[in-house]
Amino acid sequence: MQAQTEQTEFGYNSKIEGDVVLTTVDAALAWFRKNSVWPMPMGLACCAIELMASGASRYDISRFGSEVMRFSPRQSDCMIVAGTVTYKMAGSLKRIWDQMVEPKWCIAMGACASTGGMYRSYAVLQGVDNIVPVDVYISGCPPRPEAVLDALMKIQEKIGKQPILQNTVAAKLLNLSEK
Amino acid sequence: MKVGDAQKIAEVCRAAKSLGFNYLVDICSMDNYGDDPRWTVVYHLRNIVTGAEIRFKTDVSEEKSELPSVIGVWRTANWHEREVFDMMGLRFTGHPDLRRILMWEGYPHHPLRKDFPLAGKPTDLPGVAFTRVTPMEGGPFVTIAGGNDSIAREPRVRNPED
Numbered sequence A: 001m002q003a004q005t006e007q008t009e010f011g012y013n014s015k016i017e018g019d020v021v022l023t024t025v026d027a028a029l030a031w032f033r034k035n036s037v038w039p040m041p042m043g044l045a046c047c048a049i050e051l052m053a054s055g056a057s058r059y060d061i062s063r064f065g066s067e068v069m070r071f072s073p074r075q076s077d078c079m080i081v082a083g084t085v086t087y088k089m090a091g092s093l094k095r096i097w098d099q100m101v102e103p104k105w106c107i108a109m110g111a112c113a114s115t116g117g118m119y120r121s122y123a124v125l126q127g128v129d130n131i132v133p134v135d136v137y138i139s140g141c142p143p144r145p146e147a148v149l150d151a152l153m154k155i156q157e158k159i160g161k162q163p164i165l166q167n168t169v170a171a172k173l174l175n176l177s178e179k
Numbered sequence B: 001m002k003v004g005d006a007q008k009i010a011e012v013c014r015a016a017k018s019l020g021f022n023y024l025v026d027i028c029s030m031d032n033y034g035d036d037p038r039w040t041v042v043y044h045l046r047n048i049v050t051g052a053e054i055r056f057k058t059d060v061s062e063e064k065s066e067l068p069s070v071i072g073v074w075r076t077a078n079w080h081e082r083e084v085f086d087m088m089g090l091r092f093t094g095h096p097d098l099r100r101i102l103m104w105e106g107y108p109h110h111p112l113r114k115d116f117p118l119a120g121k122p123t124d125l126p127g128v129a130f131t132r133v134t135p136m137e138g139g140p141f142v143t144i145a146g147g148n149d150s151i152a153r154e155p156r157v158r159n160p161e162d
Helices: A020-034 A047-055 A087-099 A110-115 A145-160 A169-173 B006-018 B077-088
Strands: A039-043 A078-082 A105-109 A136-138 B002-004 B023-031 B039-046 B053-060 B066-068 B091-093 B123-125 B129-131
Touching: A020 A145, A039 A047, A039 A087, A047 A078, A047 A105, A047 A110, A047 A145, A078 A087, A078 A110, A078 A145, A087 B129, A105 A110, A105 A145, A110 A136, A136 A145, B006 B039, B006 B053, B006 B066, B023 B077, B053 B066, B077 B091
Parallel strands: A039 A078, A078 A105, A105 A136, B002 B053, B066 B091
Antiparallel strands: B023 B039, B039 B053, B123 B129
């Protein structure tokens, strides 16, 4: 089982000898990735309005690199599920998640997407994490745009720590990744 | 407010439309669970010019569970009748496209009947959709009236008092 190495943006990872160059390239690549997370707004209900607000000029989401809200799953990095997920919509949502290209992350925005919210009924999926793997949950009904930006920052932290080149085929061939 | 015979509802509605009630506001249905004509279908009509409203109620028994569609009178009844079919299971004869509108096709139950639990029943249509029973955690979260503060009024868990 390969251990995920934590890394910082500055400095070396001293655990891996001779791996200095790859680690900092990883850190640079991770920095590029995390500062250009293009969200895919799965805006289903009222939380979508707060998502629009966080994309508008006052709580600008493009300050953090999410310059555009790409509605196409092929062109986006992070799916923000904003709103109540019904069982009927869950099929389409899973399909769009499957169409998104790796690497992808998911933010469950609001109470309904995280746990089903106040809708405990026959028609509402109790939490979108039943069908997609969620990275960050935002609570609130609806959450303030600042909470959405905070979640985006947490995703950025998570992306900043992901090893990228260490997991490639070339690195494994050169025996440069940790075993 | 009138109660009519279910089979004549289309003619009654046509007559009402000719009297000036040209706007169908809503078609809804009631489940009289335990009473003999189990379904009651309610039509709300409105006269846009004068603002007068009228309500028709017809009873349909459970064995029949069918009544004529009023699509010939107002085309908007299409979706209202589909919703009644989806939620209650009442069929409308003469409806061109009677299929489910809120739940997905192939869903086996009719959710707004009184013998259907709020938490839902588990179903599985592989490749289409699924449902699970919802954890209710102490019943529907209704508030208790007249508490001193909002903590007393909105309990975190409320056991349904019978």
